[in-house]
Amino acid sequence: MVIPASDKVLMSVAKCLLPCIRQEDILARIGGEEFSILLPETTLQSAKVVAERIRLNQSNLFIEGEWQGQITLTVSIGVTCIKFEDDTFDDFFTRADKALYQAKALGHNQVYCL
Numbered sequence: 001m002v003i004p005a006s007d008k009v010l011m012s013v014a015k016c017l018l019p020c021i022r023q024e025d026i027l028a029r030i031g032g033e034e035f036s037i038l039l040p041e042t043t044l045q046s047a048k049v050v051a052e053r054i055r056l057n058q059s060n061l062f063i064e065g066e067w068q069g070q071i072t073l074t075v076s077i078g079v080t081c082i083k084f085e086d087d088t089f090d091d092f093f094t095r096a097d098k099a100l101y102q103a104k105a106l107g108h109n110q111v112y113c114l
Contacts, residue, residue: 008065009033009073016061020054036096044081044113051077051111059109074109076100 026038055075063071078099099114
């Protein structure tokens with residue numbers, strides 16, 4: 001069976017993410033090519049370290065399949081933490097999304113904390 005390139009990329013990215021996170025962390029695909037990782041009991045600074053490790057690991061990922069050449073990718077990562085003033089999960093998640101788009105605006109292959 002031939003696996004489409006888009007599916008192969010998603011599977012390869014997820015497989016590359018797993019060694020970067022702990023057993024208690026929660027990895028989820030939230031749509032398209034976007035993933036979310038919840039890091040319980042982790043400071044913003046520690047989360048940034050994890051994000052940088054993920055960014056570097058992904059930049060060393062070369063994906064091959066039933067096509068010519070290799071697929072390489074860059075990763076933009078938004079990092080935030082739950083704040084006392086957050087009333088809902090959406091407050092936290094919206095801030096993470098803003099951080100992600102700021103990382104993309106800075107030229108991709110970035111980690112941005114908010």
